[in-house]
Amino acid sequence: MRLWVAVWAARLVGLVSRISGRGGSSLPGMVARRIDPLVLSKLVSRLSKGVILLTGTNGKTTTAALAASLLQCDGHPIVHNQAGANLIVGLTSTMVQAEKWRVYPRAALALLETDEASMPRAGQETHPRAIVVTNFFRDQLDRYGELSTTVGMVRKAISQMASDGWLVLNADDPQVAFLGQDQQHVIYFGLDLPVNATLEETGDDVVDARFCPRCGQALRYRQRYYAHLGDYSCPNCGWSRPIPHWTATLWDKQSHIVTVRHGNDLMELPMNMPGIYNVYNLVGAVAAAMTQGLPAHEMGRCLEHFEPAFGRMEQVMIRDHQIWLALVKNPVGFTQVLEAVGDWPESSKWALIAINDRYADGQDVSWLWDVDFETLGPRLGIDQWWVSGMRAYDMALRLKYAGIPDEKVHVVENPNIALDMMVDQSTRTVTIYVMPTYTALLDLRQHLTQKGYTRHFREG
Numbered sequence: 001m002r003l004w005v006a007v008w009a010a011r012l013v014g015l016v017s018r019i020s021g022r023g024g025s026s027l028p029g030m031v032a033r034r035i036d037p038l039v040l041s042k043l044v045s046r047l048s049k050g051v052i053l054l055t056g057t058n059g060k061t062t063t064a065a066l067a068a069s070l071l072q073c074d075g076h077p078i079v080h081n082q083a084g085a086n087l088i089v090g091l092t093s094t095m096v097q098a099e100k101w102r103v104y105p106r107a108a109l110a111l112l113e114t115d116e117a118s119m120p121r122a123g124q125e126t127h128p129r130a131i132v133v134t135n136f137f138r139d140q141l142d143r144y145g146e147l148s149t150t151v152g153m154v155r156k157a158i159s160q161m162a163s164d165g166w167l168v169l170n171a172d173d174p175q176v177a178f179l180g181q182d183q184q185h186v187i188y189f190g191l192d193l194p195v196n197a198t199l200e201e202t203g204d205d206v207v208d209a210r211f212c213p214r215c216g217q218a219l220r221y222r223q224r225y226y227a228h229l230g231d232y233s234c235p236n237c238g239w240s241r242p243i244p245h246w247t248a249t250l251w252d253k254q255s256h257i258v259t260v261r262h263g264n265d266l267m268e269l270p271m272n273m274p275g276i277y278n279v280y281n282l283v284g285a286v287a288a289a290m291t292q293g294l295p296a297h298e299m300g301r302c303l304e305h306f307e308p309a310f311g312r313m314e315q316v317m318i319r320d321h322q323i324w325l326a327l328v329k330n331p332v333g334f335t336q337v338l339e340a341v342g343d344w345p346e347s348s349k350w351a352l353i354a355i356n357d358r359y360a361d362g363q364d365v366s367w368l369w370d371v372d373f374e375t376l377g378p379r380l381g382i383d384q385w386w387v388s389g390m391r392a393y394d395m396a397l398r399l400k401y402a403g404i405p406d407e408k409v410h411v412v413e414n415p416n417i418a419l420d421m422m423v424d425q426s427t428r429t430v431t432i433y434v435m436p437t438y439t440a441l442l443d444l445r446q447h448l449t450q451k452g453y454t455r456h457f458r459e460g
């Protein structure tokens with residue numbers, strides 16, 4: 001009875017807040033938890049296949065969206081939270097809203113993207129059947145503090161996993177791979193790309209985690225794809241990268257095909273997104289989906305119509321202009337987005353960087369100084385830089401110090417106005433890359449929706 005009241009009160013609140021246009025994905029979860037603190041546990045206990053939690057610093061949203069595409073492909077509905085609703089109240093909102101009339105579960109499985117800080121609670125309340133970890137980077141300085149704190153939060157969740165649960169780990173990230181030590185059921189994913197497909201040394205190394213998690217010695221890399229991700233071993237204690245079960249072995253950027261190896265099988269999977277980090281997202285999603293026994297030969301078909309989640313290298317057309325949107329939130333992620341922009345072959349590129357400093361963006365914008373504009377700036381092929389948002393002038397200063405000429409940099413504080421100006425002033429041959437922080441992305445989304453330019457949004 002209490003559960004029933006919690007669910008329906010929450011759904012009513014959700015309905016009212018949507019009608020009044022306030023959005024807000026956390027409110028229903030808050031209401032439900034206030035009425036019945038066990039609401040999340042109770043709801044997930046009804047799922048016959050249980051819960052998969054997916055966490056990590058970067059790539060959560062895209063990996064979860066890819067995995068959801070795979071899992072839904074055989075016609076079985078799953079519950080999947082929207083980007084941004086990844087705190088414990090957001091997970092609760094998602095589950096509450098997935099319930100049918102009379103509180104029968106609509107799906108057998110929930111795939112929940114979960115913020116690292118919410119992992120201990122989420123683990124405790126859902127006893128997941130699988131936990132997927134993408135990578136660990138230092139996020140913005142003012143968020144969770146040290147990397148070891150973040151790793152510890154994920155460890156807590158792992159200790160709450162169902163006894164037959166699977167850990168799905170990025171073998172190429174030492175801190176992530178080390179979570180699999182002494183665990184029974186571990187599936188590793190990673191990259192084994194030919195050397196020429198890897199990135200040049202860009203100084204995107206924000207120190208982070210290039211040390212052996214077992215003995216603390218500096219790791220030696222046989223191959224490094226970006227930051228601390230690659231094929232490593234410890235010269236001191238001998239610990240080395242676990243051999244991945246799912247490995248991306250080839251990435252054909254022209255035909256947008258990634259080849260994934262599993263044992264002796266090779267699969268060619270479509271991936272129409274730039275950036276080597278998306279190869280990780282893809283192979284991670286495949287490994288996650290396979291915990292549910294999906295037929296491997298179906299995967300290519302399942303991914304053919306995949307569309308990136310909003311703002312994760314999503315493409316939007318505005319009056320014949322091609323616009324790419326890519327959320328930026330920390331130094332490694334931003335550097336990787338720039339790498340992807342440099343990789344993409346268009347002849348003329350303009351960039352709009354919109355930096356806000358509200359709580360959800362991170363209030364300390366000093367992380368912009370850790371983004372490697374110095375190395376990347378000259379070889380991105382960007383003709384015009386527009387900077388915008390509440391911290392537009394900090395960003396302009398950052399570009400100035402990176403040696404980008406003043407005459408190429410335009411400051412327009414309102415991102416929406418900046419984007420409109422860019423579309424007006426550019427020709428159709430120009431591709432516009434929009435790189436906003438989180439709340440700037442939300443503002444831009446609203447603007448694009450009002451103008452009728454966006455077709456779909458996964459985000460709430």
Ligand SMILES: [Zn+2]
Binds near residue numbers: 213215216235236237
């Ligand atoms: Zn070691």
